[in-house]
Amino acid sequence: MGACAMGLSDAPLSIYIHIPFCSVRCSYCAFNTYTDLNRLIPDYVDALCRDLVFAARHNPHETVHSVYFGGGTPSLLPAEQFGRLLDQLRCSFALPSDCEISLEANPDNLTGGYLKDLRRLGFNRLSIGMQSADAAILRMFDRQHDLAAVAAAMNAARRAGFDNVNLDVIFASPNETLADWRRTVETVLQFEPEHVSMYGLELKGGTVLRQRVDAGELPKPDDDLFADMYELASAYLEAGGYCQYEISNWRRPGKECRHNLQYWRNLAYIGVGAGAHGFAGGYRYSTIAAPERYISALGGEMAKPAPFPLTPAVAKYSLLDAAEEMYETVMMGMRLTREGIDLPRFMARFGRDFLDIFAPSVARLEALGLIETTSDRLRLSRAGRLLSNAVIREFVESLSQPE
Ligand code: SF4
Numbered sequence: 001m002g003a004c005a006m007g008l009s010d011a012p013l014s015i016y017i018h019i020p021f022c023s024v025r026c027s028y029c030a031f032n033t034y035t036d037l038n039r040l041i042p043d044y045v046d047a048l049c050r051d052l053v054f055a056a057r058h059n060p061h062e063t064v065h066s067v068y069f070g071g072g073t074p075s076l077l078p079a080e081q082f083g084r085l086l087d088q089l090r091c092s093f094a095l096p097s098d099c100e101i102s103l104e105a106n107p108d109n110l111t112g113g114y115l116k117d118l119r120r121l122g123f124n125r126l127s128i129g130m131q132s133a134d135a136a137i138l139r140m141f142d143r144q145h146d147l148a149a150v151a152a153a154m155n156a157a158r159r160a161g162f163d164n165v166n167l168d169v170i171f172a173s174p175n176e177t178l179a180d181w182r183r184t185v186e187t188v189l190q191f192e193p194e195h196v197s198m199y200g201l202e203l204k205g206g207t208v209l210r211q212r213v214d215a216g217e218l219p220k221p222d223d224d225l226f227a228d229m230y231e232l233a234s235a236y237l238e239a240g241g242y243c244q245y246e247i248s249n250w251r252r253p254g255k256e257c258r259h260n261l262q263y264w265r266n267l268a269y270i271g272v273g274a275g276a277h278g279f280a281g282g283y284r285y286s287t288i289a290a291p292e293r294y295i296s297a298l299g300g301e302m303a304k305p306a307p308f309p310l311t312p313a314v315a316k317y318s319l320l321d322a323a324e325e326m327y328e329t330v331m332m333g334m335r336l337t338r339e340g341i342d343l344p345r346f347m348a349r350f351g352r353d354f355l356d357i358f359a360p361s362v363a364r365l366e367a368l369g370l371i372e373t374t375s376d377r378l379r380l381s382r383a384g385r386l387l388s389n390a391v392i393r394e395f396v397e398s399l400s401q402p403e
Pocket residue numbers: 021022024025026029030031033071072073106
């Protein structure tokens with residue numbers, strides 16, 4: 001498999017914009033974000049606008065169907081700065097009126113006036129970091145909001161006209177009991193968001209929480225409890241009318257996150273901003289992580305012409321071959337619990353039949369009851385969702401075996 005897969009440049013593009021500023025670092029956070037650089041915001045927004053201009057050169061995609069501002073805490077940016085960014089986006093790319101434009105936000109930033117400004121600018125989706133309904137857990141996470149702030153943010157969002165809101169929650173925190181988690185899930189349901197993202201806590205290296213667990217100050221999350229919490233939430237969300245479509249994501253009808261689907265389908269997106277990642281034009285790449293260096297890299301012209309989507313802010317890139325692209329497509333696609341691997345789409349993209357390439361793994365995993373196949377798709381079974389990492393590993397390892 002030498003040549004690159006075909007046919008992605010005629011599909012719509014997505015754009016991720018990273019805002020690397022936070023007021024306080026949460027104890028579990030390992031993202032590329034800074035708590036002492038807010039003074040850079042105006043220069044950073046200038047740099048983002050220049051980065052968008054560079055990225056748009058030679059863009060073969062006709063339209064952009066999702067834009068996602070992630071962080072960091074994008075909701076720290078004043079509405080005027082978003083106005084400049086959206087003007088630049090509309091000037092450099094074709095954004096149809098139904099383009100999904102999402103903002104990741106902390107509840108305590110979401111006042112009524114700010115939300116109305118965001119709606120007026122074209123934002124139509126919010127992803128609010130609720131994380132837990134439990135005051136002790138929020139304190140352990142060093143979150144700056146309480147549950148009342150989430151309720152106020154939800155009310156303000158509805159009043160401002162947002163009808164597509166996600167709540168992010170974390171489970172399996174140290175000392176969290178099944179009853180604590182049930183209260184969080186019930187509270188989420190009371191807020192009636194259109195979308196719920198639910199992640200098991202990851203104790204990433206370098207975080208305060210990981211240090212506290214390693215030092216024995218807090219207990220390690222328990223694997224059995226983790227599974228019970230996942231199943232409890234799945235059952236409650238399903239009973240509440242939510243449909244699971246990804247290992248960690250549930251939605252009301254028609255409210256899938258278009259932007260995240262782009263990642264899971266391994267389709268093209270550009271990443272702008274400090275430490276952003278992108279996949280477009282066959283390139284997988286990442287940008288300069290430090291905001292000051294990101295800003296100065298965008299101060300001049302390109303030293304030499306670069307193909308779409310590379311810009312002066314790109315720090316690392318590689319042109320994927322078809323085998324690497326297939327590997328990533330399988331890894332991401334298996335996360336989609338309804339859609340899974342779309343077999344005709346896989347054939348159109350790679351010119352090869354998924355079921356032929358992976359015949360031994362498919363037979364093994366089917367016999368174990370971890371996957372299910374229909375005439376046009378292959379996906380995790382209900383039992384396979386909790387063992388998704390092992391199932392995905394089985395597929396990707398069999399790809400690295402010599403043919
Ligand atoms: S708000 Fe998000 S990005 Fe900022 S420190 Fe907390 S988890 Fe990290």
